[in-house]
Amino acid sequence: MSTSEIAMTTTLTADGAGRATLLSIRSVAKCFGKNVVLRDISLDVAEGEFLTVLGESGSGKTTLLRIIAGFETASAGEVWMGEERLDRQPPYRRRVNTVFQHYALFPHLTVEQNVAYGLRVAKRPEAEIASRVAEALAKVRMSAHAKSKPAKISGGQQQRIALARALVNRPRLLLLDEPLSALDANLRRQMQVELKSLQREVGISFIFVTHDQEEAMVMSDRIALLRSGELEQVATPREIYGRPATAYAAQFIGHTNLLKGEVRGGIVRCGSLTWPAALPDGPALFSLRPENIRLVADNSAKDGGVRVRGRVLQQAFHGATELIRADCGDGLVLVVRTPGSGGTLNEVELEFNSADAVLVRESPERI
Amino acid sequence: MPPLAWVTVFLLMPYLLMFCYSFWSVSESQTIVHSWSLANYGQLLRVDVYWQTLLRSMWIAGRVTIFSLVLGYPLAYFLSFYAGKKKDLLYQLVIIPLWVSYLVRAYAWKTILGSDGVLNTLLQYVHLTKHPLEFLLYSPFAVVLTLTHIYTPFAFLPIYAALEHIPRNLVEGSHDLGATPGQTFWKVIFPLSIPGVVAGATFAFVLSLGDFLAPLLLGGPSGIMISNIVVSLFGAAYNWPLGAAISFCMLLLVVSLLFFSERLEKKWSFS
Numbered sequence: 001m002s003t004s005e006i007a008m009t010t011t012l013t014a015d016g017a018g019r020a021t022l023l024s025i026r027s028v029a030k031c032f033g034k035n036v037v038l039r040d041i042s043l044d045v046a047e048g049e050f051l052t053v054l055g056e057s058g059s060g061k062t063t064l065l066r067i068i069a070g071f072e073t074a075s076a077g078e079v080w081m082g083e084e085r086l087d088r089q090p091p092y093r094r095r096v097n098t099v100f101q102h103y104a105l106f107p108h109l110t111v112e113q114n115v116a117y118g119l120r121v122a123k124r125p126e127a128e129i130a131s132r133v134a135e136a137l138a139k140v141r142m143s144a145h146a147k148s149k150p151a152k153i154s155g156g157q158q159q160r161i162a163l164a165r166a167l168v169n170r171p172r173l174l175l176l177d178e179p180l181s182a183l184d185a186n187l188r189r190q191m192q193v194e195l196k197s198l199q200r201e202v203g204i205s206f207i208f209v210t211h212d213q214e215e216a217m218v219m220s221d222r223i224a225l226l227r228s229g230e231l232e233q234v235a236t237p238r239e240i241y242g243r244p245a246t247a248y249a250a251q252f253i254g255h256t257n258l259l260k261g262e263v264r265g266g267i268v269r270c271g272s273l274t275w276p277a278a279l280p281d282g283p284a285l286f287s288l289r290p291e292n293i294r295l296v297a298d299n300s301a302k303d304g305g306v307r308v309r310g311r312v313l314q315q316a317f318h319g320a321t322e323l324i325r326a327d328c329g330d331g332l333v334l335v336v337r338t339p340g341s342g343g344t345l346n347e348v349e350l351e352f353n354s355a356d357a358v359l360v361r362e363s364p365e366r367i
Numbered sequence: 368m369p370p371l372a373w374v375t376v377f378l379l380m381p382y383l384l385m386f387c388y389s390f391w392s393v394s395e396s397q398t399i400v401h402s403w404s405l406a407n408y409g410q411l412l413r414v415d416v417y418w419q420t421l422l423r424s425m426w427i428a429g430r431v432t433i434f435s436l437v438l439g440y441p442l443a444y445f446l447s448f449y450a451g452k453k454k455d456l457l458y459q460l461v462i463i464p465l466w467v468s469y470l471v472r473a474y475a476w477k478t479i480l481g482s483d484g485v486l487n488t489l490l491q492y493v494h495l496t497k498h499p500l501e502f503l504l505y506s507p508f509a510v511v512l513t514l515t516h517i518y519t520p521f522a523f524l525p526i527y528a529a530l531e532h533i534p535r536n537l538v539e540g541s542h543d544l545g546a547t548p549g550q551t552f553w554k555v556i557f558p559l560s561i562p563g564v565v566a567g568a569t570f571a572f573v574l575s576l577g578d579f580l581a582p583l584l585l586g587g588p589s590g591i592m593i594s595n596i597v598v599s600l601f602g603a604a605y606n607w608p609l610g611a612a613i614s615f616c617m618l619l620l621v622v623s624l625l626f627f628s629e630r631l632e633k634k635w636s637f638s
Contacts, residue, residue: 071539091542104540107637108558118544121554151637169544 019046022205023068023086023173028077030063030229037063038229041077045173045207050199052208052216054252055226061209062101064226065175068207069098081172097166098175102182103158105150111161112137112146118169136168139198156187163195167202174199176208180215192218213253217241225249227363241289248363250287257293257334259286259357268357271332275306275354285360290323290337292356296349305351310334312345326350382618388611397605407612417596417613424593427511428576432522434515435571436564439523443563444556447530458527465520473584476513480504480585505587513585514575521574522567529563530556561635569628573621593617 023045030038038060045051055061066072068079070091079087086094097118105114115136119129137143140160145153150161159179166174180188180195196219199206210216216223217237225232225240225248232252233245244250247258261270263279270286277284296307310326313333324336326348336350390403411417442461450457464472479485482499490496502508533556541551579594586592593613600610 069539069543071542091539092545092547096543098540098543100536100540102534102536104534104536106537106540106555108635117541117546117554121541121544121546121550149637165544 019048021045022047022049022081023207024080025064025068026078026080028064028067028074028079030060030067030072031075036229038067038074041226041229041231043224043231043234045205048203048205050196050206050208050219050221052210052220052223053226054210054213054216054223056211056252058228059226060229061211061226062177065098065177065207065209068173069096069175070094095171096173096175097169097171098177099159099162099166099179101177101179103150103162103179105158105161105165107150109149110146111142111148111150111153114150114161115165115168117165122169132168136164139167139201140164155182156191159183159191163198167198167204171204173205173207176206178210179208180210181212188215195219217253223253225252227252232363243358244287244360246361246363247285247287250358250360255290255335255337257288257290258360259288259332261286268354271330272328273306273308273332275357277354277357277359279359285362286357287360288334288352288357290335291321293334293336293338293350293352295324295336295338296351305353306357307349307351308332308334310348310350312348315345324348385611386615388608389615391608393606393608399607407609408616410609411612411616417593420591420596421593421613421616423507423591424576427507427514427590427592428572430511431514431518431575432568432571434511435519435522436526436568438515438519439567440526440560440564443523443527443530447527448556461520461523464516469517469580470584472517473513473581476509476516477504477585480509480512504585505590507586507590509585509587510581510590510592513581514578517581518571518574521570525566525570526560526563529560529566533559558635559637562632565628565631565635569625573624576621577617 021044025041025043025045028038028041029036041064043051053061053064063072067074067087070087070089074087077087078085081095086096106117109117112133115133116129119132124132133146134143137146140163142157142160142164145157145161150158153161159182162179176195180191183191192215195208208216208219220237222234222236223240224234227248233240233249235243235245240249241254244253244256250256250258259270259273261268261273261284263269263277263281263284265281266276266278268275268277268279268284268286294305308328310328312324313327314323314325316323321337321339324338324345326334326336328334328350334350336348388399389407390405392400392402392404392406394400446454446457446461477484480503481487482501482504484499484504486503487496487499490500491498537555537559538551541555542548546554576592577594579592579598582590582592582595583598586595597610597613597617600606600613604610
């Protein structure tokens with residue numbers, strides 16, 4: 001590892017602060033005929049950052065990636081990389097490489113020739129190609145399969161080769177289009193860890209596209225949540241989970257209780273619940289995570305939390321935790337995640353801190 | 368079972384019969400003598416006209432193959448990669464000539480190439496030539512031209528199919544890795560289309576090698592091909608045994624060609 005790479009690794013651990021912007025997406029929009037796929041997307045990606053574009057299928061996440069790679073042209077807006085306008089260059093001039101969803105390995109070339117492809121077309125000297133290819137294959141632990149054809153190796157191995165083939169060119173930015181979606185659950189978890197540590201090691205910015213919120217949480221420095229072609233929220237996993245900006249973000253990332261309340265005179269009223277909040281009068285929507293609600297003994301002293309009694313509708317044991325659905329009257333049903341309740345319950349006394357009820361914006365329906 | 372019976376009765380038996388004929392001979396009184404000898408095969412090697420015509424036929428078929436590929440490949444490539452919405456229409460346009468009778472197409476060339484034909488009239492009209500160009504018709508040139516016209520779609524079709532089967536993300540992958548469109552063509556698209564090229568070349572070569580109508584109608588004396596000799600041996604000359612011997616040699620040639628092209632196609636397919 002060179003000194004610059006070490007320096008990058010150290011900044012990486014510093015929670016993303018103070019890094020230079022590498023890629024700048026400015027007001028990008030895309031329509032296919034009358035179908036608007038992306039609307040006014042603006043997003044910056046920092047040097048060495050692992051950014052995940054998270055969204056359901058049809059949210060436009062792959063289109064956004066293809067615009068950055070150069071396989072689609074934006075209908076409006078600009079993409080900049082440093083001082084360079086990226087979106088006017090053909091894909092083969094961009095210092096961006098892609099790991100495709102189905103890997104797109106060349107079937108007529110061996111693993112080694114696949115990895116060497118980018119260096120060969122760039123007409124690097126053969127000695128350099130050989131050493132860089134060997135290094136890249138070693139990095140993804142595929143040296144033993146150098147002479148195999150892609151059809152002869154497993155999906156997980158193809159995945160690694162696709163990664164090596166992209167990284168060997170030392171791009172400034174690596175795009176990954178749902179690269180783990182074709183793998184089975186176990187291999188997937190293993191690859192998530194590998195991919196993340198590889199990214200730390202090489203210090204290249206990654207833009208990772210996925211529909212899997214768990215994957216996004218595990219791997220990313222920041223998550224850009226995309227919904228129907230618009231950015232819903234861009235934040236670190238902790239922030240987006242703890243402080244979701246919209247009802248959609250709260251529901252898409254993790255589970256949540258959405259509480260529709262009414263604020264009057266600094267007091268929120270939601271069914272039988274009330275708590276103080278410094279908010280203007282009017283309707284308000286709150287997200288309350290199930291794990292932020294506690295079960296309390298009937299006779300315990302109140303410690304400043306919001307309390308409510310509920311009748312248990314459903315109790316599901318998950319091992320480390322237990323999910324309880326409780327009817328708290330007035331149409332209010334709360335989902336609670338507790339560390340083991342000790343047995344079957346009928347009535348429960350629930351408590352949460354008012355600070356954990358996070359004000360969120362409504363997510364209006366979009367076509 | 369029925370397919371096997373079908374092949375046996377209508378394909379293998381006639382071939383076997385032909386194989387037997389190739390060892391027999393014709394008597395003075397024009398009857399087939401069922402005595403076994405290699406005389407017919409000996410005659411093929413001894414008499415110049417037979418093997419020379421066979422070589423000329425292969426030379427004609429070879430040229431037809433090359434021209435069909437040179438025309439068919441760019442057409443298939445354009446249709447597959449750049450035709451966009453017009454793809455289906457253009458594809459139909461390539462296919463339509465196959466629906467037109469072979470004879471009509473051959474006669475059309477006769478009309479175009481003849482000494483009072485469209486081409487010669489035009490050339491004289493614009494004063495490029497003073498007299499009709501004689502080599503246009505009744506020449507190997509006319510045969511190659513006509514056969515190329517007729518068999519280009521046969522070369523086109525497998526190439527087009529091969530190109531259509533190339534996953535487009537491989538092309539994107541190549542561009543993504545920094546390869547220009549030209550590099551992408553030579554390093555990815557062309558290698559992956561080789562099975563189609565081999566199949567197309569085989570079609571064009573085998574079909575034109577065995578053709579007898581184009582040389583009959585447009586070849587003249589210098590454009591005779593091996594099949595014309597076979598036809599006349601089985602017809603007017605009434606020498607079925609010699610005709611059968613030539614046919615068997617051609618069959619052997621074609622079958623070994625198919626065998627090699629099959630091997631080549633297998634070697635270059637990866638799906």
